[in-house]
Amino acid sequence: MEAKKKKISIIGSTGSIGTQALEVIERLQDKFEIIALAGGSNTDLLKQQAQKFRPKFVYAAKPFSIAGIKTVETLEDICSNKENDIILVAVSGKIGLKPTLTAIENGIDIALANKETLVMAGDIVMKKARENGVKIVPVDSEHCAIHQCIKDISQVEKLIITASGGPFLHKTLEDMKNATVEQALAHPRWHMGKKITVDSATLMNKGLEIIEAHHLFGFDYDKIDVVVHPQSIVHSAIEYVDGSVIAQLGLPSMHIPIQYAITYPERFEGIKSKSFSFADIARLDFEKPDFEKFPCVKLAYAAGKTGGTATVCLNAANEEAVFAFLNGKIKLYNIYEITRTMIARHTVITNPTVEEIFATDESVRMQTREYINEITHS
Numbered sequence: 001m002e003a004k005k006k007k008i009s010i011i012g013s014t015g016s017i018g019t020q021a022l023e024v025i026e027r028l029q030d031k032f033e034i035i036a037l038a039g040g041s042n043t044d045l046l047k048q049q050a051q052k053f054r055p056k057f058v059y060a061a062k063p064f065s066i067a068g069i070k071t072v073e074t075l076e077d078i079c080s081n082k083e084n085d086i087i088l089v090a091v092s093g094k095i096g097l098k099p100t101l102t103a104i105e106n107g108i109d110i111a112l113a114n115k116e117t118l119v120m121a122g123d124i125v126m127k128k129a130r131e132n133g134v135k136i137v138p139v140d141s142e143h144c145a146i147h148q149c150i151k152d153i154s155q156v157e158k159l160i161i162t163a164s165g166g167p168f169l170h171k172t173l174e175d176m177k178n179a180t181v182e183q184a185l186a187h188p189r190w191h192m193g194k195k196i197t198v199d200s201a202t203l204m205n206k207g208l209e210i211i212e213a214h215h216l217f218g219f220d221y222d223k224i225d226v227v228v229h230p231q232s233i234v235h236s237a238i239e240y241v242d243g244s245v246i247a248q249l250g251l252p253s254m255h256i257p258i259q260y261a262i263t264y265p266e267r268f269e270g271i272k273s274k275s276f277s278f279a280d281i282a283r284l285d286f287e288k289p290d291f292e293k294f295p296c297v298k299l300a301y302a303a304g305k306t307g308g309t310a311t312v313c314l315n316a317a318n319e320e321a322v323f324a325f326l327n328g329k330i331k332l333y334n335i336y337e338i339t340r341t342m343i344a345r346h347t348v349i350t351n352p353t354v355e356e357i358f359a360t361d362e363s364v365r366m367q368t369r370e371y372i373n374e375i376t377h378s
């Protein structure tokens with residue numbers, strides 16, 4: 001008898017994670033049925049994807065239609081469809097939160113790429129997932145690595161998250177301060193969307209990942225370490241109470257964690273690029289992160305420890321500052337200064353509701369844009 005296909009929807013199918021997920025699914029056609037594909041403004045690509053994969057539903061953030069496939073009005077329409085076994089949340093930024101909550105409320109498992117969802121509302125998302133018996137399987141390579149290493153979480157002493165260090169790892173602080181958008185987008189290891197690539201240049205991405213790990217695995221911040229590992233072969237590790245360390249290794253490819261997350265708990269060959277060889281890799285380097293050069297990591301640790309809306313503020317201010325940098329309004333290093341200023345001005349709400357989270361997000365974004373205008377016009 002033919003095995004039942006897993007029914008999946010991808011929100012953010014036109015992005016870096018989304019397109020790679022479709023490459024995985026193309027290899028595993030007998031394992032998946034696509035219920036819906038959703039994108040933002042790249043409707044040409046969405047159309048091509050829909051023609052090729054024939055989902056039942058499509059959604060785009062701008063007006064869009066395609067013959068023979070139903071267009072839905074919102075991402076929530078997709079995420080409330082209980083036909084789905086799993087939804088891959090691969091949009092970037094704050095737009096991931098609402099659809100994720102909708103899917104969880106409808107008992108649908110999540111493959112989560114969108115880290116901002118947990119940074120903004122990790123307590124609520126994880127609580128709702130537990131209440132609804134929903135699995136949240138991380139796509140982020142570091143968290144996927146930790147997920148693969150953990151057998152008995154009660155015996156894990158700490159998490160060790162690796163960071164490639166981004167394009168400015170061995171550049172001076174001065175180089176970083178004068179970095180162009182092009183330099184910041186030239187990540188040495190990973191080809192990703194622009195927002196996460198800039199976050200990787202400032203190491204804010206690592207900061208967001210620390211907060212993500214805290215929520216996903218329930219570890220205190222002082223039990224989550226970061227180590228710089230430029231080759232991006234060790235994707236992260238855990239240390240057990242007896243000092244034994246288990247790490248997950250692999251060639252740097254997002255296909256592997258994406259495939260792991262959407263096929264979990266099974267494993268298939270799928271897109272295995274080539275077999276792993278320690279001899280070919282020859283050396284693995286590790287160093288402590290330079291928090292003076294990359295202060296965003298410290299900012300994220302502090303916001304995470306404060307909790308409540310502090311991480312909502314961190315995420316919103318950072319995202320607005322990243323957009324301003326990409327639009328040529330500010331310098332790379334200003335991202336840190338702006339985010340730090342907005343956090344210092346923020347009055348934290350502890351245990352916020354979803355509504356308070358969205359309201360905080362809106363108001364911090366507005367204040368951040370005003371502040372950016374002030375400093376760029378003075």
Ligand SMILES: NC(=O)c1ccc[n+]([C@@H]2O[C@H](COP(=O)([O-])OP(=O)(O)OC[C@H]3O[C@@H](n4cnc5c(N)ncnc54)[C@H](OP(=O)(O)O)[C@@H]3O)[C@@H](O)[C@H]2O)c1
Nearest residue numbers: 012014015016017039040041042061091113114115192193
């Ligand atoms: N890329 C990676 O290797 C990687 C690794 C780990 C984690 N992540 C996380 O995964 C998430 C996605 O990253 P990415 O690099 O794939 O980003 P990306 O390439 O910028 O893709 C973002 C996706 O979101 C869609 N989108 C934007 N606005 C939308 C809207 N209003 N409604 C519906 N869809 C919308 C985009 O559609 P259009 O392009 O059509 O506008 C695109 O499909 C981020 O949270 C990131 O932190 C990424």
